[in-house]
Structure formats: C-alpha cells, structure tokens
Amino acid sequence: MAIETEFAELRPPADITRATAARRKGPSLYLIAIYGILVIAAFIALVPFLYVISTSFKDTISLFQYPPEWIPSEPTLDNFRGLLADYPFVRWMLNSFVVASAVTIVKVVIDSMAGYAFAKMTFPGKDALFLVVLMTLMVPFAATLIPLFIIVRDLNLTNTYAGLILPALASPIGIFMMRQFIETLPTDLENAARLDGCSEFQIFRRVILPLIRPGLVVLGVFTFMTQWTSYLWPLVIGTKTEMFTLTVGVQSLRSLFTVNWGILSAGAVLSMLPLVLVFLFLQRYFIAGSIAGALKE
Amino acid sequence: MGQVDLIQVSKRYGTAEAVSAVNLAIADHEFIVLLGPSGCGKSTLLKMIAGLEDVSDGEIYIDGNLVNYARPADRNVAMVFQNYALYPHMTVFDNIAFPLKMTGVAKSETDQRVRQAAGALGLETLLDRRPEQLSGGQRQRVALGRAIVREPSVFLMDEPLSNLDAQLRVQTREELLRLHARLQRTTIYVTHDQIEAMTMGHRIVVMRGGVVQQVGPPQQVYDEPANTFVAAFLGSPRINLHAGRLDQGGSGATFVANGTAILLPPRLAELARAATTEAALGVRPENIHVLLDPAATDGASNALPATVSLVEPVGSDLYVTATTGDLSWTARAEPRLPVTPGQTIGLRLDLQRAHLFGESGRNLALAG
Numbered sequence A: 001m002a003i004e005t006e007f008a009e010l011r012p013p014a015d016i017t018r019a020t021a022a023r024r025k026g027p028s029l030y031l032i033a034i035y036g037i038l039v040i041a042a043f044i045a046l047v048p049f050l051y052v053i054s055t056s057f058k059d060t061i062s063l064f065q066y067p068p069e070w071i072p073s074e075p076t077l078d079n080f081r082g083l084l085a086d087y088p089f090v091r092w093m094l095n096s097f098v099v100a101s102a103v104t105i106v107k108v109v110i111d112s113m114a115g116y117a118f119a120k121m122t123f124p125g126k127d128a129l130f131l132v133v134l135m136t137l138m139v140p141f142a143a144t145l146i147p148l149f150i151i152v153r154d155l156n157l158t159n160t161y162a163g164l165i166l167p168a169l170a171s172p173i174g175i176f177m178m179r180q181f182i183e184t185l186p187t188d189l190e191n192a193a194r195l196d197g198c199s200e201f202q203i204f205r206r207v208i209l210p211l212i213r214p215g216l217v218v219l220g221v222f223t224f225m226t227q228w229t230s231y232l233w234p235l236v237i238g239t240k241t242e243m244f245t246l247t248v249g250v251q252s253l254r255s256l257f258t259v260n261w262g263i264l265s266a267g268a269v270l271s272m273l274p275l276v277l278v279f280l281f282l283q284r285y286f287i288a289g290s291i292a293g294a295l296k297e
Numbered sequence B: 001m002g003q004v005d006l007i008q009v010s011k012r013y014g015t016a017e018a019v020s021a022v023n024l025a026i027a028d029h030e031f032i033v034l035l036g037p038s039g040c041g042k043s044t045l046l047k048m049i050a051g052l053e054d055v056s057d058g059e060i061y062i063d064g065n066l067v068n069y070a071r072p073a074d075r076n077v078a079m080v081f082q083n084y085a086l087y088p089h090m091t092v093f094d095n096i097a098f099p100l101k102m103t104g105v106a107k108s109e110t111d112q113r114v115r116q117a118a119g120a121l122g123l124e125t126l127l128d129r130r131p132e133q134l135s136g137g138q139r140q141r142v143a144l145g146r147a148i149v150r151e152p153s154v155f156l157m158d159e160p161l162s163n164l165d166a167q168l169r170v171q172t173r174e175e176l177l178r179l180h181a182r183l184q185r186t187t188i189y190v191t192h193d194q195i196e197a198m199t200m201g202h203r204i205v206v207m208r209g210g211v212v213q214q215v216g217p218p219q220q221v222y223d224e225p226a227n228t229f230v231a232a233f234l235g236s237p238r239i240n241l242h243a244g245r246l247d248q249g250g251s252g253a254t255f256v257a258n259g260t261a262i263l264l265p266p267r268l269a270e271l272a273r274a275a276t277t278e279a280a281l282g283v284r285p286e287n288i289h290v291l292l293d294p295a296a297t298d299g300a301s302n303a304l305p306a307t308v309s310l311v312e313p314v315g316s317d318l319y320v321t322a323t324t325g326d327l328s329w330t331a332r333a334e335p336r337l338p339v340t341p342g343q344t345i346g347l348r349l350d351l352q353r354a355h356l357f358g359e360s361g362r363n364l365a366l367a368g
C-alpha cells in the first residue's frame, strides 16, 4: 500500500455559500397564493360561528325569518336569561372547568417529565417503550370506549370528577409533543448543568422546564381545548344532570320533539367564550422562541 | 492538584471507535491542546474526562483518584463548551452564580465570587443581561466566568474560540493565556486550529480517527512530525508531501516520484538504507527556495527546474506553486519576487530539513 500523503479530513469543507444563496428569493406569487387560500379558509371556518352568535341574540320570531338576518334587527338577551334561569348551565360550566383544568395541569406535568425522559435520558428499553407509547396513538378511542367504561363503572366512578378526569390523563400525544420539543434543546445545556452540580431532576426543573415554557403552554391550551370540547366520554360517564359537562349539557338542551335554537345558540356562545379568552391571553407563547441566545448563530 | 492521567482510554459508539486507547499524562498547571480534524474524537475525549460520556475502556485519574465512576460535578473540573451552553433564561449573573448555587455556597459569598469573576473578565456592566443580549465574545466570556467561578483544578475547553471572528479570536487567545498564567490551573484545550495549538499549548496532542498520533511541545511536533498526517496537518501552506520510491543507486540514495529523481543528502540516505523502497518525501514550503534563473539549478542535485502554476501574495510572503513533471511544490518566497504563472523557475529543496517517511507514513528519523 502506498504511503498516505493525502488526507480526506484535511481538505477544506465543500462550498457552503451555495445553500445560502439559493434561499435568497423575495416573497413570491407562491406566498400570495398561500395567503389567499388561508384567508378564504379562515372565512369559511368563521361563518358558522358568526351565525350561531347572531342566532343567540334573536327572539323566537326572527329566528325563522327568511332570508335570515345576520344582524338581528331587535337583539334580545332572552335566550341567555332563559338558559341561566331554567337549566344548571353554571354547574355544567363549572364541571367543564374543573375537568379541563385538572387534566391540563396533570398532563402538562406528566407529559413534560415523560417527554424529557424519552428525549434526553438513556435507559434500557427506551426505544421499545416509546414505540409502545406511539402505538397507543393509533388505537381509535371508539375501540377502547366500552372496555374503559366497564372499568370505570366497576370502580364506581361514574358520575364523579375522577371518572371524567382519570381516563383523559393517559394520552400519548402530549408525551410525543414534549419529546419532540425537548429534543431540540442542545444537549450541552444539560451537560453544563450536570457539571454545575445539578441532579437529573434539577436539570429538568431548573434548565429544561423554563426553556420549554412555550411548549408547555401549547400543550396546555391544546389539552384544555380538547377537554373543554370533549363530548363522547362525558356523555357515557355522566348520567346525572349535575355531572354533565358543557358539551353534554348544551346538547341536552334539545328536547325530544322541539329544539329551542335560540337557547341552544346562547349555550354554544357561552361555551366558546372561555376558549377564545384562553387563546387571546396565551397567543404570544405560540410565537415566542425560547432558546435564542443559548447557541451561537 | 490538577494532574490528569489517561490510561488506555477508549470510547465506542456501537461498533465505531471514536477514541482508541489514549494514554496521556497531563501535569499540574499544564496547558495541553488536543488538536485534530473534525470528527477525530477530541470532544469525546474531553467529555469522558468531564464525566459527560461513559468510558468504554481504560481509566481516567484526576489527582491520582480514579474518576471513571465519579459524577461530573464531583471531579473538580469545569468546562467551557463550544456553543457556550449558557442558560438562556438566566441573566449573566445567574449564569455565573449557578454552579455556586447548586453546590450550596452561601449567598453573600456567591455574590462576591461572581463579582470577582465578572470583574476579571470585564463583565461587570453586563450582569443583568441575558445571553441573547450579548455579543459572541461576551457570551464566550460569560461561559469562561461560569467555569472559573468554581475554582476547579482542571479546565476543559472545547473549541472556545471557534465562534469568534478572527480579530476577537487573537485577542481572546491572549486573554486565555493571561488567565492561565494567573490562575495556574491545568487546562485541556480542544481545537482544530493549528495556530491556536501552536501558540497556546505547552504540549499538543495530535489526534486522528480517535488515535493519538503524536504528543509533544508545539515546535518539536512541527519540526519532527511523527508521520505524514502530522506533517500535513501542521503548517500552512501545507508541507509538500510526495509518495515515491527509494533507489539505492551507485551515486547514492535517490528518491524517485513520478519520474523526478532527487538525490538524498547523507542524513536522509542513512535513513533510506533502513527503509523499504516505498517512501514519501516531505519538504516544508519555507525550505524550498525559488531561483529566478532555472539555469542556476544545473549541477545541483537538489535543485529542480519547474513551471510556475500559481502565485499567491499574502503580504508578508509570496506562496509560489510550481510543477516539475507531475509533482507540484509550494514554496514560501520573498513577498515581491517577480514571478508569474507559466514562468520557468528553479526550485532548490533544502533537504537538510526535509522528512522521509516510510511504511504506514512513519517518520524514518523517529523510528524505534
């Protein structure tokens, strides 16, 4: 064999300026088209909401007017008054709030810890375990609904908060989300913390957790929203009117033969309100970056 | 305090060996530089010393204590990471104070030590800022501050200057050296920059593919490279290295490569006798003299007529690349020498300072 005089690893790296040059293109027709489609889609999504809001302010007569009015000529609060006077609407809202908050808080804690373990720790069977977690993602809820109901019934948890909350805690999507989020954090941050004297839990608590705050908020809002709008499970597990959640309660407003659309719409509007508020308050977290400055450019 | 001994230290990732059987004794106060191209295992070795990577094989001693199983925080080492790894959600003060806080140092003492470290690094006015509000050089100093505030017995630095621009790099290099002179702490410094290695290290360790190629003071490693890799890695422009064969002819030993025959001086001829016929000749650019008159090479056995192919003025020097047959040579010449591409010149090789490498690239002068 000839003596080595050329060394692949000593050659200068391939030209990297090309990649940056290719990226430098102004906003294009493509972008304009995308925004156009988004605007149209947003409008289509908004129409039903606007109509429900409009309906909730109509009296029984103008409700069935044709053509329908977008802005009621004589707006009334009768629907809201009726809803609060004749139905345990406040209780339903409280139920929804308790369930959604509890699930959100517990899930954010559990999922971020599990996500950290899957993203950054090494332990035997980690990949296999993660695969199992992922696989549960692929089981449709309809398939587990009946067995789950039997378990919860046998535990005497029907018509309880525990029965509403506990099953919702075991969902892998949050673990998956947090794992993806935490994986993007540079490992050297943990290494630095390790050298600085942190235990594994302290690394999680003092370094990881503050840095994934945007992720936690996204997960929290996402979970809260899912719980707030969840219908099937609360319907199955709650038989007493006072243990209804909002979704089940509002749905129960339609009696067997008649539907009071005005009251139903008022219920729907009041149910949406908290979600809209949550979004407005936490919006900035969806956009904010968290690790700027940790790494050099 | 601050002595580090590595005995047969290896690291495997699956079947790939990132670090192979490294033996190294690092003295207290020493500034040692791990040097090698990207992916050669420098960072891995450093992380093993820090305790951030498990050791696959071998033993690591710090001050005579086996630390293979000690927690990173218990090894009395501090590390400056390549990306600085500052905690983005903390202020500069909190970043520097963090290791003290985690080890339970009292608040008043923490305060005083952080301010002292910040003062030494010129960070006093930046203590309330967050990392994202700092320049690259300032971040680098914060990372340094977080390391020195612990007063460790060993500093580990993984390419701490690689993210700074050229001017700042030179400046920070000097600051690091001053810091080392003041603190007198053992420093293990990783870089792939040969200038940093040459200027900063008491000794340098050249690595390739996880294997240590050579250990020694910078000038010695430069003057007596252990093999072709070390010869090629150190020095800019690169050493002229040509593979060829040795001929023990009647007029003395010659080195033949691509039809060019070069008569070897007695020192190299002596080495050639002990070698197989395969060899490589290495001549550094500063040991090649450009003769404007190619006729001047007549008669001289170590002078070659050549055609200029490239002229690179760098201000202080002129790098002239010229070819003899198929062999290309780069010479470091006087800055304002009137040569242009295509011109025929003479090259005189100063073979007294040349290197002859034998099988597997080993420097024959260091054989044994």
Ligand SMILES: Nc1ncnc2c1ncn2[C@@H]1O[C@H](COP(=O)(O)OP(=O)(O)OP(=O)(O)O)[C@@H](O)[C@H]1O
Residues within 6 Å of the ligand: B013, B018, B036, B037, B038, B039, B040, B041, B042, B043, B044, B045, B192
């Ligand atoms: N976690 C890992 N898993 C598998 N292989 C790894 C891992 N970390 C490093 N390696 C491999 O080990 C080798 C040495 O890597 P290392 O980071 O020590 O190189 P380096 O000398 O520091 O390079 P650079 O100058 O680019 O930082 C490389 O081939 C790398 O691909």
Ligand SMILES: [Mg+2]
Residues within 6 Å of the ligand: B042, B043, B044, B158
């Ligand atoms: Mg490295």
